[in-house]
Amino acid sequence: xxxxxxxxxxxxxxxxxxxxxxxxxxxxxxxxxxxxxxxxxxxxxxxxxxxxxxxxxxxxxxxxxxxxxxxxxxxxxxxxxxxxxxxxxxxxxxxxxxxxxxxxxxxxxxxxxxxxxxxxxxxxxxxxxxxxxxxxxxxxxxxxxxxxxxxxxxxxxxxxxxxxxxxxxxxxxxxxxxxxxxxxxxxxxxxxxxxxxxxxxxxxxxxxxxxxxxxxxxxxxxxxxxxxxxxxxxxxxxxxxxxxxxxxxxxxxxxxxxxxxxxxxxxxxxxxxxxxxxxxxxxxxxxxxxxxxxxxxxxxxxxxxxxxxxxxxxxxxxxxxxxxxxxxxxxxxxxxxxxxxxxxxxxxxxxxxxxxxxxxxxxxxxxxxxxxxxxxxxxxxxxxxxxxxxxxxxxxxxxxxxxxxxxxxxxxxxxxxxxxxxxxxxxxxxxxxxxxxxxxxxxxxxxxxxxxxxxxxxxxxxxxxxxxxxxxxxxxxxxxxxxxxxxxxxxxxxxxxxxxxxxxxxxxxxxxxxxxxxxxxxxxxxxxxxxxxxxxxxxxxxxxxxxxxxxxxxxxxxxxxxxxxxxxxxx
DNA sequence: GCCGTTTTCGGCCCGACTGTTTTCAGTCG
Numbered sequence: 001x002x003x004x005x006x007x008x009x010x011x012x013x014x015x016x017x018x019x020x021x022x023x024x025x026x027x028x029x030x031x032x033x034x035x036x037x038x039x040x041x042x043x044x045x046x047x048x049x050x051x052x053x054x055x056x057x058x059x060x061x062x063x064x065x066x067x068x069x070x071x072x073x074x075x076x077x078x079x080x081x082x083x084x085x086x087x088x089x090x091x092x093x094x095x096x097x098x099x100x101x102x103x104x105x106x107x108x109x110x111x112x113x114x115x116x117x118x119x120x121x122x123x124x125x126x127x128x129x130x131x132x133x134x135x136x137x138x139x140x141x142x143x144x145x146x147x148x149x150x151x152x153x154x155x156x157x158x159x160x161x162x163x164x165x166x167x168x169x170x171x172x173x174x175x176x177x178x179x180x181x182x183x184x185x186x187x188x189x190x191x192x193x194x195x196x197x198x199x200x201x202x203x204x205x206x207x208x209x210x211x212x213x214x215x216x217x218x219x220x221x222x223x224x225x226x227x228x229x230x231x232x233x234x235x236x237x238x239x240x241x242x243x244x245x246x247x248x249x250x251x252x253x254x255x256x257x258x259x260x261x262x263x264x265x266x267x268x269x270x271x272x273x274x275x276x277x278x279x280x281x282x283x284x285x286x287x288x289x290x291x292x293x294x295x296x297x298x299x300x301x302x303x304x305x306x307x308x309x310x311x312x313x314x315x316x317x318x319x320x321x322x323x324x325x326x327x328x329x330x331x332x333x334x335x336x337x338x339x340x341x342x343x344x345x346x347x348x349x350x351x352x353x354x355x356x357x358x359x360x361x362x363x364x365x366x367x368x369x370x371x372x373x374x375x376x377x378x379x380x381x382x383x384x385x386x387x388x389x390x391x392x393x394x395x396x397x398x399x400x401x402x403x404x405x406x407x408x409x410x411x412x413x414x415x416x417x418x419x420x421x422x423x424x425x426x427x428x429x430x431x432x433x434x435x436x437x438x439x440x441x442x443x444x445x446x447x448x449x450x451x452x453x454x455x456x457x458x459x460x461x462x463x464x465x466x467x468x469x470x471x472x473x474x475x476x477x478x479x480x481x482x483x484x485x486x487x488x489x490x491x492x493x494x495x496x497x498x499x500x501x502x503x504x505x506x507x508x509x510x511x512x513x514x515x516x517x518x519x520x521x522x523x524x525x526x527x528x529x530x531x532x533x534x535x536x537x538x539x540x541x542x543x544x545x546x547x548x549x550x551x552x553x554x555x556x557x558x559x560x561x562x563x564x565x566x567x568x569x570x571x
Numbered sequence: 572g573c574c575g576t577t578t579t580c581g582g583c584c585c586g587a588c589t590g591t592t593t594t595c596a597g598t599c600g
Contacts, residue, residue, distance in 0.1 A: 025583060029572035060573050098589085100598050133597095137590055185600085198600085226588055241600085243587090256585090261600070268584045273577085279585055 001071060002481065003037050003044045009070065009079060010034035010063075012091065016082040018101040019090050032058040035262075039317070041516035042485055045071055089115035097145045103138075106131060120146050155193035156238055157474060159504030159541050162187065164234060165197050168216070172242075175212060177205040179247045184257035188311045190544035192507045193474055196231075196239040200257050202250040209244045249281050252294030255301070256280040262316035263309075270304050270320070312547040317512075331547045332526075336559040337539055339368035342413065342436060342467060342499065342527035347392060348373035348382040351532035354399060358408060360533035368562045370409035370434045371396065375423035378415045378440055386428065393431060407562050409433035413467060418442045418449075420456030422463070429462035434569055436499070438467035439480075447481035454487055458496045464569050465525050466491070468501040468508045476505070484513060488520035495523070495568065497557050500549075502528045502542025503535070514549025523557050523568070 014030035017023075036058045037044060047053055048071045053064040070076040093104040093116060107113045110131045111122055119142060122128055128139040165183045172181040178201050182188070185198030203209045206228050213230055214222045221233040229243045245253040256264055257280065264278075271278045277286045282294030283303050293299030301308050306323050310331055313319040322328050343357050344350035350357075354371055361369045373392070374383040384392060389412065396410045412429075414422040414437040422429075422437050429435055437457045445453070457463055469487070470479035491498055498517055501508050506529070509517060514524060526542040528535050546556065553559045557568060 023572080026572050028583080032573085058573070062572060098598065102597055133591070135591060141589090196600090224588060229587060231588095257600085259600085261584090265584055272584080277585090281586090 001045070001074065003040050004478075006044050006067065006070065007034045007037040009076065010037065013079055013082060015091055015094060015101075016079075016086050019086050019094070019105060020082070021101070021105075029058065029060075029063070032262075033063050039512045041512045043483065046485075048072075087114035089113075089118070092116050093119060096142065096149055098141050099145070103134070106133065116146060155195050155475070156197075157504050158187070158190060158192055158194060158507070158544070159538070160236075161194040161197050161238070162541075164236060164238065164240075165199060168197075168199060168218075168240065171216065172199075172201055172209070172213070175209070177208045177212075178203050180250055182254060184243075184254060185241075185259060188258045189260065189314055190312050190541075190548060192510060192545065196241055197234070198257055199240065199242045200250075200254055201242060201244050202247045202253070203244050204246065206244040206246075209242070213242050245280065248295045250294075251296035251299050252278070252282045253280045255297045258311050258314060260315050263314040263320070266316045266320055267300070267304065267306075274304065276303060310547060312544060313550070315548075329550045329552050332543060332551050332553050332556055332559065334540060334543045335365075336553045336556070337364075337366070337526065337543065338561060339366045339370070339558050339565075340527050340530065340536055340539065341370040341409075341411070341434060341465060341525045341558050342372050342501070343369050343530040343536065344373055344413075345371055347384060347388065349531060354396065354408060356533050357530065357536070358399075358403070358406060360536050362406060364536060364539075367405060368407040368409060368565075370411040372411040372413040372434075372436050375412045375414045377417065377423045381440075383415070383423070384412070386424065389424070389428065409562075411435055413438060414457075414463070415440050416453060416457045418445065418453065420453040422457060422460065426462055432462075433566065434465070435463050436465040436467050437463045438469075438499075439471055443471060443477075443480045445480075447483060450480055451483040451486060454482065455490050458487065458490045458494055461494075463496060465497045465499055467499045467527075467529070468503075468506050469498050470508050470510075470513070472506065472508050472510075474505045474507070479508070484516060485520070488517050488522050491517070492521035497523045497525045497568075500524050500526045500542050500546055500551075502526060502538040502540075502545075504538060504541055507541060507545045509549070511545055511548035514546065514551055518549065518551060518555050524551060524555055525557050527558065 010030050011034040014027050017027045036056055048068055053059055053067055066076050066078050090104050090108060093099060094101055111127060113119050113122055123139045123142045128134050129136045165187055169181045172178045181201040184200045187194050187197055201209055210225055210230050214225050218235045219232045220235050223231040231239055231241050234240050243257060268278050275286050277284045278300060282291045283300050284291050292303060297308050309319055345354050345357060346352060357369060374381040376383045376385050393410050396408050399408055410432050411434040412432060416422055416437050416439045470482060472479035498509060526546055528538045530536045557565055
């Protein structure tokens, strides 16, 4: 049973408790425990076996005991009892937007509805409006939102949401009645995937902003429109929320809407202890309601003796405690990046020549790239034969003679086969500047097999970097199972770097794993896996995830100059 | 159900919008 499986069960328990109208704090407790497991960088089975469950935040005696039962026996009595009490379909009903536990119970008790299908049928037959407290509008929304749920894709990729949001922000800022505008929510925190796009603006004429927003060219539907808050559907099918506040409330509103929810709740708790109250309208003395500030985010944080956290850190995963202890990292920035260690050319499955890639790299201000075309065993990706690699080495050598302040490193992206072996013989590998390796197939092996396979590659003295270490593809393929603590320990000992692959549908390693890797002493390479020269720009998203993983310049090997990098390589 | 430089009991963030209501419950973030 994986962390994700267990987290899912905990969140189902929370849903069940909600339907059963249990104490809301118990519900919150289960949700929190689920979210902690969701981002736990180690295997919950190991944590349980070592008796460390209660060391995890949000997991106390009760949940720990129930988790142990679940992990040992594969079953949890409590969960099964709850399921007995709730008709199965009700869990599905509350996934419909706008339909919560109360309404689900109401339609069940009045109409005996316990499935999405039955609900849709009843709505179409106008039976919903006959129930007291529900009306025609509810009926309409049920039909609409079931349709929406059916066609709704997964969360949008950061790299898709970001440009959409920036374009809207740019338009808003041009309007004379808009004082300021910014992204908020998970987008501002730069999560790998985004639910709805959240935006914030400040203005002295909020209704003008709402009118303008609802009329923008890309709007296909206005779902809600109030004086200060509207939700529209973008032509790309995405929901965009815009909230407007007055200019002197902008900071507190931005803090609040950036979240994360857990981060803000933590802040409000601290404020409360200090006799203060935080809302999106400002920070106040609790007793007198006297407003102490809120025009800028600093007004909020400084009253709590906290710095203005980079949005990427605002997850309530220890950043607040670290700030009080003076232990906040100085996060890496895009301009720290000096080169890209994972790019492909048309010799394998890329689109452009080495020269094209070099030219783009120079535009980005880089001083090196490493050409890592696929190797001979990965035939589907046009892997280079020994002879072709020899030619590549020769050509790049020639190219480097012509270059002054730029260095092209010769590398390869080897394929780690099912037994942990890689392409080419070691004498050829030794002639390469920087060698990467990754797993491209055999994802269904057991955790033990996959771990051993990767360990063999890590311990191979010719290999410097493991690419896209978990092979996760967002919205498409889950990460394979790997014993990450063991992997990270070996990587640190052998000075084998781990990749943060910047490709928008990978962003692998993810932030929680990066933090664990850093803690274990592993060095990271933020590279793009570019298959054409425009892909080199994806480093922007890689750096964002690195920041979410608390990485500093010193943790990332491609912030180093080429000499220091090559010294690291000779392990 | 969790948690603790006020506490092992008594707290637990706060507000907008919709739809159905004549003052508010439900849902969402």
